[in-house]
Amino acid sequence: MTSVSEGRFGRSSVPLLTPPPLTATLLTDDGVPVEAVYEPCTAGAGAPEGGAAGATAIVVAHGFTGSVDRPAVRRAARAFARRAAVVTFSFRGHGRSGGRSTVGDREVLDLAAAVAWARDLGHSRVVTVGFSMGGSVVLRHGALHRAAPRDGGPRGGGPYAGEPVAPDTPTRVPKRGRRTGRTGAHSDAVVSVSAPARWYYRGTAPMRRLHWVVTRPSGRFVGRYGLRTRIATEEWDPVPLSPVAAVPLIAPAPLLLVHGDRDPYFPLDHPRMLADAAGPGGAELWLEPGMGHAENAAEDALLARIADWAVAACPIMDS
Template identity: 75%
Template sequence: MSSVSEGRFRSSSVPLITRGPSRTTLRADDGVRIEAVYDPCMADDGVGTETGDAGTAIVVAHGFTGSADRPAVRRAVEVFSQRAAVITFSFRGHGGSGGRSTVGDREVLDLAAAVAWARSLGHRRVVTVGFSMGGSVVLRHGALYTDPVADGEGARAVPVRGGRTEAYVEAHADAVVSVSAPARWYYRGTAPMRRLHWVVTRPAGRLVGRYGFGTRIDRNDWDPVPLSPVAAIPRIAPAPLLIVHGDKDPYFPLDHPRMLADAADGAAELWLERGMGHAENAADEPLLIRIADWATSR
């Protein structure tokens, strides 16, 4: 698995957006096709916002073996869309997307494509919300794709194609929410993580991933090893950062979120959720509402 070092992606095919959910196929910087879904912000009366809405868009990054159409992801969309437009997508190797999963490495290109699509639709503010593997991806994305105004650098726009026209838009996040993410790579301290490593690293495990979980996994090792979540944290500021973790998480114990928060050196909020398990499957509606309120108020 080759690591990502540059915060750029190539192009996407963008359809016209209607008042209901709309699907498209994005193209990551390395050419992998990524399925994506746009849900407009829904007013109290159930009427969606128009295409040119300049408000906030939340981009949701699912966990390993998830997809844009999994029930837990759609449940998050239903809550988030009451406060903002929402873009969901399937990481490479998942759902209807092409390619193979690199378990958090090149997936940062998939997220960048989704963020740039949100901006191409007129959203001036984009918040990324990632769960588990997606939680690690939003942290790396926040470190690699920075706001050119905030960091004092020149504009680093990327092309997004719609029909026969092409526009250049930024692919950075204005705020980042990481839920149930690991702090470091290669963690095997819990039984679920040992099983996950077997799925990812063994031929028999990858067959289980493909036919049991519908996830196509790259057989190559990372080369080089990508920036770890804890190393990415200090590079995200000044973008606001929220770290959410359950105290009953069976995959990553509480030293992971605490390590991430410590790396932020006071620049991140940490929510340790009592009784919560792991990732999007364990995020109940009250928590999702609080996350949405945080995302739309920062």
């Protein structure tokens, strides 16, 4: 795990009730610098006696055009921090992170770096919570990065190194960007909010506008200067594992799917398709009445429920 501190906080003789946030630049396995922020639990929930080691950390994966400093992301982080420590970060091409957005493909490497950082900071239990594009990333990350079995069997695969392929997914394993052996990058539980079930969906007007932003030169200009998001010009090659194909591979890690019944981007067939793909008992599905899309639409009460689920899903295990 490589991290470089981006600044120092001033010393004070007055003890702080809550330690200040820790900022860092994380280096992904393909060499992209990613800005990240760590915030300890503000209420001590989930932290065992003797310090932070073993406490649950929630890693937040924002939606397309988001970043660590967007108000909706900060609001989610504050809500989650009442129950657990929180890591937020900006995906590549967003905020002060380097690179360009691949809209859900190589972003799985950014998430892996953030999860590994949370473990480096002493957290043995890490839950990933993703919104929209981030929701699809946490699903694929959960399928590709799996903990080694407690019986000492082989560890699950990593991105671009034997990526699992479902029969209905025209995906091949790329030669570039193979995993470099990062350890501790797996999640212990996964929460996906407002995620698509399949790629290239254009069934709603907001998604047709998003495809224009991503695929057209004029759209990418708007993305860069209007939405503060730098978008890669290359098409996916190969096409990454789809969310619906990734879901069955997440078990035995607990999985929570959250979706609003007024989501203007993805109708309810998307979360239902994901839940069906998980199989009996493979996922918990919350269909939220009146909720719109992603972190902007998630009310504080829902965020608190998600954090409670995250902490409960990762009980302290005997060593």
